[in-house]
Amino acid sequence: MSISPDFEKNKILVGLAGQQNAGKSTTFNMLTGASQHIANYPGVTVDKKTGFYRYKDVKVETVDLPGTYSLTSFSLEERVARDFLITEKPDVIVNVVDASSLKRSLYFSFQVLEMGFPVVIALNMMDVAGRNGTQINLEALRESLKVPVVPTVGRKSIGKKELREAILDVSNDKNQGKIQAPLQINYDALEKPIEDLRQELTRTSLKDTYPCRWLAVKLVEGDAEALKIVTRTLGDSCNELQTARRIKDVFEEQNDLDVADYMMGCRDKLATKIIKKTVTETKDGIDRVTEAIDSVVLNRFAAPFVLVGTVFMIYQLSIVKGYELTQYWWPVLAKFRALVAGILPDAGMLHDPYLLSMGLWMVDSANALLNYIPIFLILFALIAILEDSGYMARIAFILDKLFNLFGLHGQSTLPFILGGVFAGGCAVPGVMATKGIPDERSRMATILTVPYMNCLAKVPFYTLLINVFFAPYKSWAMLFLSTFTIFVALLVARFLTATLLKSMETAPFVMELPKYHPPTFFGVGQRAVERTWQYIKKVGSIVVAVSVCVFTLLQFPGLSHEKSEQFQREMNQAVATFHEQSASSSYAHQFKDKAALLSLINAYTDYKTAKLTIKTAEGSRSLDAKFQSRYPDLFKFLKPKGDKAAKKINKSLRKLASKRKGLRRQIKEEQIETSFLGMVGRSMEPLTQWAGFDWKVNVAILSSFAARESSVATIGVLYQQGADENKSLEDRMAAETGGNDFTPLHALAIMVFFAMYPPCLATTIMIKVQTASYKWMVFSMVFPTLLGFIVASGIFTGGRVMGLSGIQMMGVFYGFTVLLTIAIGLFKPWGKKATPIAIKPGVSIQ
Amino acid sequence: MPGFGRGKRMKGRGHGKCCMLKEMQPGTRGKIHCHHAKGAVRQRLLDLGFVPEAEVDVIRRAPLGDPIECRVANYKVALRKSEADLIEVKYT
Numbered sequence: 001m002s003i004s005p006d007f008e009k010n011k012i013l014v015g016l017a018g019q020q021n022a023g024k025s026t027t028f029n030m031l032t033g034a035s036q037h038i039a040n041y042p043g044v045t046v047d048k049k050t051g052f053y054r055y056k057d058v059k060v061e062t063v064d065l066p067g068t069y070s071l072t073s074f075s076l077e078e079r080v081a082r083d084f085l086i087t088e089k090p091d092v093i094v095n096v097v098d099a100s101s102l103k104r105s106l107y108f109s110f111q112v113l114e115m116g117f118p119v120v121i122a123l124n125m126m127d128v129a130g131r132n133g134t135q136i137n138l139e140a141l142r143e144s145l146k147v148p149v150v151p152t153v154g155r156k157s158i159g160k161k162e163l164r165e166a167i168l169d170v171s172n173d174k175n176q177g178k179i180q181a182p183l184q185i186n187y188d189a190l191e192k193p194i195e196d197l198r199q200e201l202t203r204t205s206l207k208d209t210y211p212c213r214w215l216a217v218k219l220v221e222g223d224a225e226a227l228k229i230v231t232r233t234l235g236d237s238c239n240e241l242q243t244a245r246r247i248k249d250v251f252e253e254q255n256d257l258d259v260a261d262y263m264m265g266c267r268d269k270l271a272t273k274i275i276k277k278t279v280t281e282t283k284d285g286i287d288r289v290t291e292a293i294d295s296v297v298l299n300r301f302a303a304p305f306v307l308v309g310t311v312f313m314i315y316q317l318s319i320v321k322g323y324e325l326t327q328y329w330w331p332v333l334a335k336f337r338a339l340v341a342g343i344l345p346d347a348g349m350l351h352d353p354y355l356l357s358m359g360l361w362m363v364d365s366a367n368a369l370l371n372y373i374p375i376f377l378i379l380f381a382l383i384a385i386l387e388d389s390g391y392m393a394r395i396a397f398i399l400d401k402l403f404n405l406f407g408l409h410g411q412s413t414l415p416f417i418l419g420g421v422f423a424g425g426c427a428v429p430g431v432m433a434t435k436g437i438p439d440e441r442s443r444m445a446t447i448l449t450v451p452y453m454n455c456l457a458k459v460p461f462y463t464l465l466i467n468v469f470f471a472p473y474k475s476w477a478m479l480f481l482s483t484f485t486i487f488v489a490l491l492v493a494r495f496l497t498a499t500l501l502k503s504m505e506t507a508p509f510v511m512e513l514p515k516y517h518p519p520t521f522f523g524v525g526q527r528a529v530e531r532t533w534q535y536i537k538k539v540g541s542i543v544v545a546v547s548v549c550v551f552t553l554l555q556f557p558g559l560s561h562e563k564s565e566q567f568q569r570e571m572n573q574a575v576a577t578f579h580e581q582s583a584s585s586s587y588a589h590q591f592k593d594k595a596a597l598l599s600l601i602n603a604y605t606d607y608k609t610a611k612l613t614i615k616t617a618e619g620s621r622s623l624d625a626k627f628q629s630r631y632p633d634l635f636k637f638l639k640p641k642g643d644k645a646a647k648k649i650n651k652s653l654r655k656l657a658s659k660r661k662g663l664r665r666q667i668k669e670e671q672i673e674t675s676f677l678g679m680v681g682r683s684m685e686p687l688t689q690w691a692g693f694d695w696k697v698n699v700a701i702l703s704s705f706a707a708r709e710s711s712v713a714t715i716g717v718l719y720q721q722g723a724d725e726n727k728s729l730e731d732r733m734a735a736e737t738g739g740n741d742f743t744p745l746h747a748l749a750i751m752v753f754f755a756m757y758p759p760c761l762a763t764t765i766m767i768k769v770q771t772a773s774y775k776w777m778v779f780s781m782v783f784p785t786l787l788g789f790i791v792a793s794g795i796f797t798g799g800r801v802m803g804l805s806g807i808q809m810m811g812v813f814y815g816f817t818v819l820l821t822i823a824i825g826l827f828k829p830w831g832k833k834a835t836p837i838a839i840k841p842g843v844s845i846q
Numbered sequence: 847m848p849g850f851g852r853g854k855r856m857k858g859r860g861h862g863k864c865c866m867l868k869e870m871q872p873g874t875r876g877k878i879h880c881h882h883a884k885g886a887v888r889q890r891l892l893d894l895g896f897v898p899e900a901e902v903d904v905i906r907r908a909p910l911g912d913p914i915e916c917r918v919a920n921y922k923v924a925l926r927k928s929e930a931d932l933i934e935v936k937y938t
Contacts, residue, residue, distance in 0.1 A: 072893075074885070107893060298915070397915065401913070402910060404926070507890070508925070508928075510923060510926075513922040
């Protein structure tokens with residue numbers, strides 16, 4: 001390792017390493033405060049959290065390494081952590097150690113020490129250790145490990161100054177080259193061969209990049225990544241590799257013992273020795289509080305109730321209460337829309353300027369997503385509480401068997417909850433949350449099935465169709481939709497893990513059940529804001545971009561010349577009629593000018609639209625006052641009082657506005673029908689008729705790929721008749737579809753298809769991010785479409801052949817899905833002997 | 847104790863009876879004798895403290911019967927029966 005010439009550096013790099021549940025993130029927060037940012041490690045999906053602080057004029061950059069149980073090369077996180085240490089060579093490593101389970105933590109510390117970095121041990125959770133009756137002799141521990149040991153309580157920010165001081169000291173010592181040699185693990189019988197190999201390695205080019213003793217130890221141990229490092233630099237037939245192999249063979253022949261086992265034994269012996277020297281247990285070391293909670297929470301009979309209660313509470317607080325909050329939040333977004341509308345050019349008589357319609361379309365799409373912010377903030381905060389308190393691990397423990405039957409993992413619970421197990425969630429954070437699943441195969445299966453959950457944006461579409469076609473069975477239909485998706489997800493997971501994902505890397509389910517501790521306000525709040533922001537950033541930008549594409553596809557090629565002329569003629573005629581009828585009014589001359597008439601009619605339309613939402617007399621008065629001040633000259637035409645001449649204008653104006661609205665609607669419908677998207681929708685009709693979809697539904701489905709929210713909007717545009725009579729979309733759909741044989745069976749097929757239909761674009765992008773593969777992204781779009789279409793066709797055509805009504809078919813289909821799921825779940829516990837783990841060479845970090 | 851030692855699994859080596867961790871009843875204690883796991887499974891088990899000679903308490907089974915909750919090296923770990931079937935224990 002190179003030593004910088006300036007021994008009092010004013011900028012140092014600190015790596016924060018430690019095992020999961022050792023309180024690494026609270027220590028990180030304690031050290032760096034609020035100035036942090038998150039990125040990915042290059043090429044992989046592991047979060048890299050970086051924070052900065054200044055101490056005694058030294059700028060300290062702190063990187064939070066992934067929490068892993070060791071620094072071997074078996075998991076992605078471990079490889080990432082190790083690669084960071086080797087390539088970035090931080091000035092100081094802070095090893096966060098859980099004081100309440102010191103022995104296990106020591107295995108990790110040994111590995112860090114073995115890599116030869118300057119280390120400070122942050123002995124965290126001293127309070128828990130104290131409560132459990134564990135007394136640690138700090139001086140003895142310092143002496144044994146030969147590194148500084150700072151006792152901390154990260155959650156309460158105890159030990160912050162001391163830790164910062166120790167970091168700076170070690171960094172200065174290192175730069176002055178007077179750092180004390182840390183503890184070296186003694187491998188007894190292997191010491192001499194390892195030393196020989198080390199010397200051999202110091203004569204190669206590897207010595208500049210890697211600590212040689214560490215490399216020697218790892219080579220003898222047979223560590224895959226170490227072998228790869230040497231092979232890459234020196235070739236696969238170099239002497240060093242042969243030496244390592246010889247050492248291993250000789251040892252194993254002489255001792256009839258696996259060399260890696262032996263080395264583990266040496267470390268264990270050392271750990272035991274250190275523990276004996278430093279730790280005194282005054283009690284039996286059991287956390288009574290945790291035991292008491294677990295005896296209820298994990299009780300065979302109580303567990304299901306606690307679990308369902310918790311999930312229900314998450315649902316109530318985030319989705320239901322959050323939705324109530326959106327009522328207060330929506331006006332803010334509406335103001336934003338009005339603001340944008342104010343900046344954009346005004347509406348034209350028949351055609352709006354593109355800038356206006358496109359701008360508003362973009363704002364609407366963005367608003368539809370931003371509207372969910374209160375829900376996400378609450379949801380993410382609650383989930384952070386579950387994670388930090390330790391209950392999340394218990395949920396995984398309780399449900400693992402069930403999930404495992406279908407090739408999933410206990411830790412698939414969180415992604416499914418986020419995705420919207422009941423009704424309402426979002427697949428984007430759901431897919432994001434799969435990061436924590438250690439088993440690659442289950443993780444992939446989870447990623448690919450989370451989108452089947454009912455995202456918040458699917459709900460309005462369901463509500464619409466259910467209100468129209470299943471009104472008498474509303475709650476049954478909703479129950480059907482929110483539960484059958486779970487069965488579908490399980491079935492798909494089982495299918496995928498038994499086929500496409502069969503050969504993927506699996507990992508053992510060995511999971512720590514951490515002690516319960518109360519979450520901190522800062523930690524929870526920060527995580528909630530952070531995840532919500534990620535959602536806005538990732539989803540927002542994509543949705544806006546795609547909404548522009550969909551807008552374009554819906555607008556162009558636009559009306560034919562003749563059609564557009566015809567509409568224009570009709571409009572001109574209507575204007576002429578207006579002039580004719582109002583000619584006798586003394587104000588008529590004011591509106592001879594086209595622009596003046598346009599502003600009058602726009603003001604009138606705005607007034608009428610605003611009036612629709614007003615219900616009380618008082619509201620109506622304040623609305624009048626508002627318009628009076630906004631249009632002082634025009635208001636008398638909007639609401640004439642006594643003035644006969646103004647009344648005349650108003651009467652003709654009403655007719656003109658109504659005509660204009662009708663024409664605009666026709667234009668829009670015509671436009672969609674002849675648009676590119678409309679053409680695609682029409683061309684798909686011969687195929688989609690098997691599922692009962694007409695072209696309008698096809699267009700809605702296609703446009704909903706951008707974001708589910710837009711499906712209701714598109715349907716709204718397509719079923720326009722009656723919109724001016726202020727009928728609700730439900731009524732309009734019912735009236736219009738009544739004529740062309742649109743039955744509840746049609747609606748059922750659409751809803752089922754919609755439930756399975758591919759994830760929205762934002763989710764597929766997230767799938768790309770999480771799987772690091774375009775192949776899987778495409779798969780995540782194609783497979784559900786095909787599956788959804790086959791199932792929807794089966795429902796529609798099957799129901800028709802059997803002569804079943806929509807609700808009957810719903811029952812039949814539900815029964816079938818449930819039985820199939822149970823049968824498959826019971827059918828031979830899945831993958832009894834998980835195939836031995838192969839190290840996947842694909843995912844390594846260079 | 848019922849549930850212990852399904853004949854072929856027994857590997858009695860003279861001192862103490864051996865069985866697989868999976869077969870231990872909740873509430874009993876044993877000492878790890880050896881592992882049959884390999885590769886990543888083995889590493890993970892070792893990392894979490896399932897080292898030879900360590901004491902293990904079986905605390906409970908999950909409500910659905912699998913996984914099992916154990917206490918080892920002063921903290922609690924859940925592991926599936928399929929993994930617990932790889933750890934040989936001498937019970938005390």
